[in-house]
Amino acid sequence: MNARNRWILLLLLSVATALLAFNGHPFIVNAAAPVADLERVHFGDRPVSNLFSQAEPRQAVQTSEVQYATVNGKVITGYFAKPKTVTGPLPAVITIHEWWGLNDNIRAATRRLAGEGYQVLAVDLYGAQTAQTPEAARQLLQQVNDNPTPAKDNLRQAYQYLANRQKAPKVGVMGWCFGGAWSLQTALLLPTEIDATVIYYGRLVNDPAQLRTLQMPILGIFGANDQSIPVADVRRFEETLKSLGKTVTIQIYDNAGHAFANPSGDRYVPAAAEAAWSQTTDFLARTLKPKT
Secondary structure, eight states: OOHHHHHHHHHHHHHHHHHHHHTTOOOOOOTTSOOHHHHHHTTTOOTTOSOOOOOOOSSOEEEEEEEEEEETTEEEEEEEEEESSOOSOOOEEEEEOOTTOSOHHHHHHHHHHHTTTOEEEEOOSSSSOOOSSHHHHHHHHHHHHHOOHHHHHHHHHHHHIIIIISOOSOEEEEEETHHHHHHHHHHHHSTTTOOEEEEESOOOOOOHHHHTTOOSOEEEEEETTOSSSOHHHHHHHHHHHHHTTOOEEEEEETTOOTTTTOTTSTTOOHHHHHHHHHHHHHHHHHHHSOOO
């Protein structure tokens, strides 16, 4: 398919989606939704095209590659970070990568979060593969979408690794883009086990029957200019959760689009990214750390 025909197909898919929403059909967005709009919004993007600028952790951390799961007979390796000076069991966070995969940017974010006083496991849902182009990222994401069962098994075992092997008293989950969608999916998989959920511009579920099971506080971080996650969908998600009596905080940053918090990409918005990080760390401290 040539470039012109490809863009026509993407346009038709977008129009069809808009018509479904306009005509009142329940537009339920989830991790298995079509990814054409993501490829469109990332057109020409690269995961590490700028000088790498992820902030350093606030305290020294130690890192290791850990085998945390076995899925379909294959051992899964993640990236684990925690403070070097540890006194007693620490609360934990599962971090879930963007559609590029578990790359250096996600490892840096994991270290930075560990510097806030957590043990953090960056999971790998792509089987040790990463992408350098939107086309390659779409293929990897589509493989997960076409068969989400291994990813669900992967994330269940990630939780068990932190709760059982690392003795974490509380476990949160946090993800960006593709990982933002799967952060919500993890909460839905483990609605009474997960203690806090952070969603950075990930696709959402607006089905009350599914959202009713959630027991943890939720923080959603989005950009007002994100063409793949419409503000109307974000507000509908917020309204649905509030109508169900759930604890949810939604922040939509002006002049920010999709992937605005990724310092290694072309869409980084420093002011919004730092404000979102501060909001995230405050939220996790309130929900995961012991009260003092």
